Amino acid sequence: MDGVNARPGGRSARIRRSVLDATIGALLENGYDGLGFRDIAATADVSEATLYRRWGNITNLVADAVGEFALDENPIPDTGVLETDLRHLLHSVVTLVERPDVQRLLRGVMALSSDDGTVVAARRAFWHSRFERGAAIVRRAIERGEIPGDVDPGEVIEMLVGASYTRALLTERRTDERMLERSVHAALAMCDAPGL
Amino acid sequence: MDGVNARPGGRSARIRRSVLDATIGALLENGYDGLGFRDIAATADVSEATLYRRWGNITNLVADAVGEFALDENPIPDTGVLETDLRHLLHSVVTLVERPDVQRLLRGVMALSSDDGTVVAARRAFWHSRFERGAAIVRRAIERGEIPGDVDPGEVIEMLVGASYTRALLTERRTDERMLERSVHAALAMCDAPGL
Numbered sequence: 044m045d046g047v048n049a050r051p052g053g054r055s056a057r058i059r060r061s062v063l064d065a066t067i068g069a070l071l072e073n074g075y076d077g078l079g080f081r082d083i084a085a086t087a088d089v090s091e092a093t094l095y096r097r098w099g100n101i102t103n104l105v106a107d108a109v110g111e112f113a114l115d116e117n118p119i120p121d122t123g124v125l126e127t128d129l130r131h132l133l134h135s136v137v138t139l140v141e142r143p144d145v146q147r148l149l150r151g152v153m154a155l156s157s158d159d160g161t162v163v164a165a166r167r168a169f170w171h172s173r174f175e176r177g178a179a180i181v182r183r184a185i186e187r188g189e190i191p192g193d194v195d196p197g198e199v200i201e202m203l204v205g206a207s208y209t210r211a212l213l214t215e216r217r218t219d220e221r222m223l224e225r226s227v228h229a230a231l232a233m234c235d236a237p238g239l
Numbered sequence: 240m241d242g243v244n245a246r247p248g249g250r251s252a253r254i255r256r257s258v259l260d261a262t263i264g265a266l267l268e269n270g271y272d273g274l275g276f277r278d279i280a281a282t283a284d285v286s287e288a289t290l291y292r293r294w295g296n297i298t299n300l301v302a303d304a305v306g307e308f309a310l311d312e313n314p315i316p317d318t319g320v321l322e323t324d325l326r327h328l329l330h331s332v333v334t335l336v337e338r339p340d341v342q343r344l345l346r347g348v349m350a351l352s353s354d355d356g357t358v359v360a361a362r363r364a365f366w367h368s369r370f371e372r373g374a375a376i377v378r379r380a381i382e383r384g385e386i387p388g389d390v391d392p393g394e395v396i397e398m399l400v401g402a403s404y405t406r407a408l409l410t411e412r413r414t415d416e417r418m419l420e421r422s423v424h425a426a427l428a429m430c431d432a433p434g435l
Contacts, residue, residue: 206397213349213366226398
């Protein structure tokens with residue numbers, strides 16, 4: 044699979060891009076159920092054999108595609124101030140997760156559950172990639188000396204996005220400005236006295 | 240369906256109980272995929288015709304069963320003090336959602352997504368029932384005059400459980416005491432100055 048990226052501007056990269064786009068398109072439109080190599084190959088105009096050779100199975104492909112999607116759609120802010128970064132990040136997360144097509148994709152990822160370890164690994168990789176990228180904001184604040192070094196960056200992001208994910212996926216209410224501000228403050232509170 | 244409850248101690252109630260138990264058992268063991276009237280009827284020792292007559296389709300039955308499950312497994316504390324109630328509630332929610340079988344059930348409920356409106360309604364009814372029962376804690380605090388009357392009870396519960404649900408279902412980390420205390424404080428902060 045690494046070979047796919049060998050020549051970033053080359054044919055390999057173009058094929059990969061087109062397959063990942065086709066996969067995300069199918070996920071956004073119909074969710075994970077019934078997703079298969081055949082339809083994706085047709086949309087991306089490549090052979091099924093190419094997909095088998097590069098990704099092995101549909102779960103690897105989905106994991107690759109949603110990882111890329113998280114990257115494209117959710118730029119990580121870097122304003123130099125933790126509070127501002129957290130506010131920008133939450134704002135962009137909320138905008139993204141309130142899209143009905145993205146909710147369909149996230150529900151599909153969340154449901155990935157089976158005795159097949161690669162399926163569970165794909166689900167974990169997806170969320171890990173999303174939360175790790177957010178955690179970079181907190182790590183930069185630690186490096187700047189803005190917050191103590193023993194703050195757990197992942198924990199801050201979990202607190203930041205927890206109520207908004209809960210609204211988007213469980214209670215299905217929109218996150219308003221007030222909830223957004225409260226979430227930013229709850230996340231900052233995780234940084235103030237980490238030893239508490 | 241209301242007729243099922245007409246005689247709480249009677250045969251109707253016993254059948255309902257046994258069917259709901261069989262449904263939850265199947266959901267906890269295998270999740271939502273492939274769940275059907277036939278297996279549930281066999282486990283509960285009733286005819287498939289009974290299930291069709293009482294619930295119409297599998298989605299109505301699942302919605303009824305998971306609603307009942309939420310009720311049984313998650314008693315709502317009433318200590319007379321909001322902070323203590325919130326702490327007890329979050330503690331019991333965390334204990335519940337960290338059970339692997341419950342996670343399988345929740346993932347199944349979250350994934351309920353289709354063009355069939357009854358499926359989406361079942362998903363909403365499940366989460367609505369869970370959050371509404373938690374919100375009773377906040378409503379009692381309003382009635383006691385402990386917090387202002389314009390606090391949104393649902394919002395307080397979303398903030399209370401958001402980070403823990405995020406950990407249980409997305410990042411798959413356990414909620415420790417520190418995260419639990421921070422979540423209680425974040426929820427209380429939603430009550431202090433609701434007009435902020």
